[in-house]
Amino acid sequence: MVYDQWREANRRPLWLPQTQEGQFANQPNRFGGAPDLAPDETWPRCRHCGVTMPLFLQLDVATLPAKAPVRTEVGQGLVQLFGCADCGAPLSEDGSAVARLLPAAARQTALMSHQTKMLPPQSIVGWQRHEQLPTADEWEGDELPDEEEEQPQPWIDQHGFGHDQLGGWPSWVQYAEYPPCPVCGRPQRLLFQIASEQGLDFMFCDVGTAYLLYCSHHADQLSFSWQST
Numbered sequence: 001m002v003y004d005q006w007r008e009a010n011r012r013p014l015w016l017p018q019t020q021e022g023q024f025a026n027q028p029n030r031f032g033g034a035p036d037l038a039p040d041e042t043w044p045r046c047r048h049c050g051v052t053m054p055l056f057l058q059l060d061v062a063t064l065p066a067k068a069p070v071r072t073e074v075g076q077g078l079v080q081l082f083g084c085a086d087c088g089a090p091l092s093e094d095g096s097a098v099a100r101l102l103p104a105a106a107r108q109t110a111l112m113s114h115q116t117k118m119l120p121p122q123s124i125v126g127w128q129r130h131e132q133l134p135t136a137d138e139w140e141g142d143e144l145p146d147e148e149e150e151q152p153q154p155w156i157d158q159h160g161f162g163h164d165q166l167g168g169w170p171s172w173v174q175y176a177e178y179p180p181c182p183v184c185g186r187p188q189r190l191l192f193q194i195a196s197e198q199g200l201d202f203m204f205c206d207v208g209t210a211y212l213l214y215c216s217h218h219a220d221q222l223s224f225s226w227q228s229t
C-alpha cells in the first residue's frame, strides 16, 4: 500500500558510532573531552550562568563515512555542539547551547583551567552502517487507517529512546520537528542524534534524546533541540 511504498522510497542509511574511552590527538571525532577552537577563540561560555560549556560532540566532516550525505553536502569543517551542564536552564541555543560549524582552518586545542567543565571523552573510532525506514511520525499524508505495525529494526536498542547515530531518521521522543533553515527556509535534516548516557555522559532531562540538524544547502546553519517524555 501507499504507506509501505512511501517508507521504502525513504529508506536512509545511518551510522552508529563505535567508541573508545579517552581523547586522542589524531582522532577529532568524539563525545565530551576538550574541543578544538579557532586560534583567537576562547572556550564558549553559558550566557545564563557564565561557566564554560562542556563539549558534547565534535565531528570532523571530512573524516565521516564517505557515503554520509553530510559529508557530500557540507564537505569540510568541524561540527561542534556545546551545552551547559551547570545552570539547570533547559538547554537551548538561547544561551545555554551552541551548535556550529567551525571552518576548516588553523585550530588550537582549547586551554583549560581547574574550573573548566568537561564531560568524559569518548572517541569515535569507527562507524557501523545500517539502513532505516521512516516511522509514522514522518508521514504527512492522510490519516493512517490503523496504527501501523512497525517492524522492529534489529540494531535499535529495546529501550525505545533512540540511539547515538549519524544521519538517518530521528527517533522522535514526542513528535517530528524540523526547524526551517534561517537562510532558505528548507526544513533541516538530521545530522546527528545523541541519546542520553550512551556515548555522551549526559542526561537530557528524563532520558531524552537530542537532535543536531543541518541545512543541506547552507552548511553553517545548524540547529539543536531535544525531546523528553
Ligand SMILES: [Zn+2]
Residues within 6 Å of the ligand: 046, 047, 048, 049, 050, 051, 084, 085, 086, 087, 088, 089, 096
Ligand atoms: Zn549555564
Ligand SMILES: [Zn+2]
Residues within 6 Å of the ligand: 181, 182, 183, 184, 185, 186, 215, 216, 217, 218, 221
Ligand atoms: Zn538553507
